[in-house]
Amino acid sequence: MEDTNGYIQMIDFSAYSLGTTDIDEAGVEALSEKLMHSFTTSGFAYLKNTGISTEEVTTVFDIADQFYSLPVEVKQKYRRNETDFHERHGWVCMEGENLGKLDGLDRPADLKEAFNFKPPLTGGDSWPSEVPDFEETIMDFFNKCHDLAKRLLELVARGLGTEPADFLDMFKNIGKGRNSSHLRSIHYPPVPEVIKENQMRCGEHTDFGCMTLLFQDNDGLEVAKADGEFVAAPPIPGTVVINIADTLQRWSADKVVSTKHRVVLPYTPETRGTSRRSVTFFTHPDFDAVMTCLDGSNKYPPVRAEDYVASRLRKMYL
Template identity: 45%
Template sequence: MSIPVVDFSAGSLDVENISNADLHQLSRGLKMAFTEVGFVFLENTGITQAEVNRVMDVSRSFFLQPDHLKRPFSRKTFPNSPNHGWVSLETESLNPQKPGDLKEAFNLSSLHPDIKWPSSEEVAGFQEIQTAFFHRCKELSLRILRVMALSLGLDPDIFLNTHRLIGTDENGTTLRSLYYPPVKSELAKEGQLRCGEHSDYGSITLLFQSDEGLQVCRRSGEFICAPLVPGAVLVNIADLMQRWTSDHFLSVLHRVLLPPVGNSSTRQSLAFFVQPDDEAVVSCIDGSDKYPPVRADVYLIERFNHSYGRT
C-alpha cells in the first residue's frame, strides 16, 4: 500500500471552528494511515515550503564549512542537553549492524539561553531560523497528537498532557537538520547506507525532504520508495507511540539508500522528532500489559546508546 495523503486543513483550526464532519473525516484518515502504513502525508498544515527552504539553506551553509569550524558545536559537548549539536559523518549507525551512516546532522535539542550557537557570517541567522522552525513544528505536532487521540476515541488531551515540556531540557524533542554529502557508491563500505534501517524512538516524527531517497518498509517486509509530495509534511509513528497504543499505531522501519552509481547529488531533510516529557511513563492506554511501562528518557537514552555504539 502506498503512503496516504490527508488534508489537514481542519486540524489547523481552533476546536470550536471545526465541524464534526470535518473532524471525523480527518480522524478517520489519520487512523487508517497510522494503523495500516505507519506514515502519512499531511497537506495544508500551515507550514510553507518557503519556511522549510529557509532552514535548509542556513543548515547547508553550516554543513559546508570545514569540520574544524563545526567541531566546537559537537553533540555531547552541551551539559544541559547531551543530544544537542553537530554529528559528523559516519558517527551514527541507525542500524548498529552496519557501518556508520553517510550523513551529517545538527540536532536542536535545547533552547536553553546559555547554549552556544554557530554565529559566523557564513551562517548568519542560524539560531533564529532554527529556533523559529522548532516552534512551528511543535505547534503542528501538538495539533496532530490531539487528532490522533480523537481518532482512537480517547480524551483529546491524553497525549498532550505528556508533551507539555517540549522546548525545555526536561523533554527530548529534537529538530534535526540532515545533510547527505556526495558519495561514490562504489567506494562505500559493505552494507553502508546514507541512513540505516531503523524505526524512530518517540511519539511521532515530522519529515521535510529536499529530494527522494527515503524508503519505507511495508508489512510484507518489502521497502517502497516514499515520493515527494510538494508542500506536504510526511508524518510517521515512532516506537513509544506504538507501545502506548498496544501496536494499534505502527512504527515501521525506514532507510535512505546510497545514490545510484554516477549520481553525486547531495540530499537534505529536516526531521522533528517528538518525544514525551522525560519523566512521562508510557504504558498501554488500553490497560493491557502488552508492553511494560517505561520512562520516556530512559527509553531514549537506551536507543541512543545503540545508535552511537555504546552499551
C-alpha cells in the same frame, strides 16, 4: 484520501491546519479517522495543507547549508555531547551514527552529517555564531513544527479513544526541558567514489519517539511494507511526511505501527553526484511521563519515557 504509491496515503490537513481558528468538528473527526487508518496500516502518511509553507522549509534548508559548508574544524566547536544517553543539541559528524544498529544490523556507519536543535540549550551547547540568523530561523521553524505535532497528537489521542487534554499534558515540556523532542537537519552529501561495503546514507531503522515530521528535498527515503519489501517515499512538493515511532506503538499497545525506513544511495551515477537534505521534528513525551498502555491492556509494562529513550540510544552508540 489520495493513494500516492499504493502504500503511503496523502491526507489533506486543511480542516486542522496551522492558523485555522474556525474549526469544523466534523471535519476534524474525519481527519482523525483518516490519520488512524494510515497509522494503523503503513504507519506513514503524507500531509498537505498543513500551514507550513514550502518557502519556510527551503529557508531552513538554506541556512543549514551555510553551516555544513563551514570547515570541519569550525563545525567541531558545535559537536553534540554524547557522554550521556539523551538527545542533545549539536553537530553530528559524517559517519558519526549507525542507525542500522537499532535493527541489529552489521552495517558501516551512515553517510550523513546532522545538527540537532534541542531548546533550551544546556551547559556547553551553543548556536553557530558563524551563520547569521541561524538561531532565529531554526527556532521559528521548531515552533511551527511543535504546533503541528500537537495537533497531530490530539487527533491520534482521539483515534485511540483517550482524552486529548490528558494525553497532551504528557508533552508540556517540549522546548522547555525534561523532554527529548528536537528538530534535526540532515545533510547527505554527494556519494564519494569509494564507499564501504553495504554502506547507506541511513541504515534501516524505526524511530524511537512518538511521532516524526519529515521535510525532504530529494529521493532516497524508502519505507518497509509488512512483507519486508521497501517502497520509495519520494519528496512531494508542499507536503510533510509523518510517521509513528516506537514509543507511541508501545503506548498504544500496538494499535499504531512504527515502521522500518531507510535512506538509500542514489541508483544512477548522475544522481550519486547530488546531495539530499531533510529536516525532521522528533516528538517525544516528557521525561517523567509514565507510559502505561492507553487501552488498559497492560500488554507492556509501564516505563518512564526518559528510560525508554536512553535504552534505544545505547543501542545506536555502543
